Amino acid sequence: MSVVPAEVVPGSALAAEEPVREAAELGPRARLWPALVAVYRAQLSRARVARIPLLFVATFQSIGIMILMRGVVDGGGEAQAVVAGSSVLVVAFVALNLLAQYFGQLRGSGGLDHYATLPVPPAAVVLGAAGAYASFTVPGTVVTAVFGSVLFGLPLTHLWILVAVIPLAGAALAGLGAALGLLAPRPELATLLGQLGMSAALLLGVLPADRMPEAVRFTRDLLPSTYGVEAFARTFGPHPDWAFVLGDLAVCGGVGVVSLAVATWAYRRAAVR
Numbered sequence: 001m002s003v004v005p006a007e008v009v010p011g012s013a014l015a016a017e018e019p020v021r022e023a024a025e026l027g028p029r030a031r032l033w034p035a036l037v038a039v040y041r042a043q044l045s046r047a048r049v050a051r052i053p054l055l056f057v058a059t060f061q062s063i064g065i066m067i068l069m070r071g072v073v074d075g076g077g078e079a080q081a082v083v084a085g086s087s088v089l090v091v092a093f094v095a096l097n098l099l100a101q102y103f104g105q106l107r108g109s110g111g112l113d114h115y116a117t118l119p120v121p122p123a124a125v126v127l128g129a130a131g132a133y134a135s136f137t138v139p140g141t142v143v144t145a146v147f148g149s150v151l152f153g154l155p156l157t158h159l160w161i162l163v164a165v166i167p168l169a170g171a172a173l174a175g176l177g178a179a180l181g182l183l184a185p186r187p188e189l190a191t192l193l194g195q196l197g198m199s200a201a202l203l204l205g206v207l208p209a210d211r212m213p214e215a216v217r218f219t220r221d222l223l224p225s226t227y228g229v230e231a232f233a234r235t236f237g238p239h240p241d242w243a244f245v246l247g248d249l250a251v252c253g254g255v256g257v258v259s260l261a262v263a264t265w266a267y268r269r270a271a272v273r
Contacts, residue, residue, distance in 0.1 A: 035120045039128025058093035059140035062086040066148045078208040083148035084233035085206035090140040092201035096177035097194040103181025104190020116271045126263045134170030158235035168252040169228030175259025182266035227252040
């Protein structure tokens with residue numbers, strides 16, 4: 001004669017009294033702003049040691065270009081274009097070139113799987129990384145702008161415009177760099193695209209626009225950093241036209257919003273593959 005426990009007998013009192021256990025629900029996803037700050041701090045501390053030497057390279061590169069151009073350009077509007085373009089080139093080197101390499105390597109090594117398992121919005125990952133990389137450009141851009149202004153005898157009065165130029169141009173170029181790195185099928189191709197983008201910022205941003213053919217000028221207008229360069233260059237004049245300066249900054253900011261949105265879409269596309 002076998003004994004059956006009362007807990008397993010259908011319709012028993014003990015089985016009826018036992019509470020029904022429901023499946024545990026996952027916690028809510030992190031909100032955008034706290035997640036963005038967390039990713040920004042993590043990226044900033046992670047890249048601080050590795051990226052500082054590259055920032056020196058970007059700064060010395062821009063300063064060297066201005067010294068070479070000093071023998072060709074005497075002053076006036078051409079000098080303003082050279083100083084403004086060389087300053088924004090520091091932003092392009094870090095925010096576009098290095099960020100394209102970073103996301104390309106992250107995708108190639110499977111690092112996106114780590115972020116995909118976290119309850120972090122995709123926009124927070126892209127914006128946090130872009131903000132961290134763009135932050136490294138601040139000291140180099142300021143040093144380049146001051147050195148170039150002294151070298152070409154330009155006024156230092158309106159250098160405060162860099163407070164707007166650096167984040168807006170940085171957002172546009174960082175979004176473009178992140179999108180290139182995430183859309184490239186291989187890390188090597190992401191590195192190549194980042195280098196090409198920085199070369200375009202060098203050739204089309206530093207060289208005076210008046211000496212370029214019409215077709216090259218049209219290509220220059222398609223580059224996001226061009227509007228940051230134009231806004232900065234306009235402030236060297238004795239009486240800057242602030243309406244045009246604000247217009248260039250607005251275009252630069254609009255391109256930044258679009259490029260970061262594309263980078264966020266590219267991150268979602270790469271994370272699910």
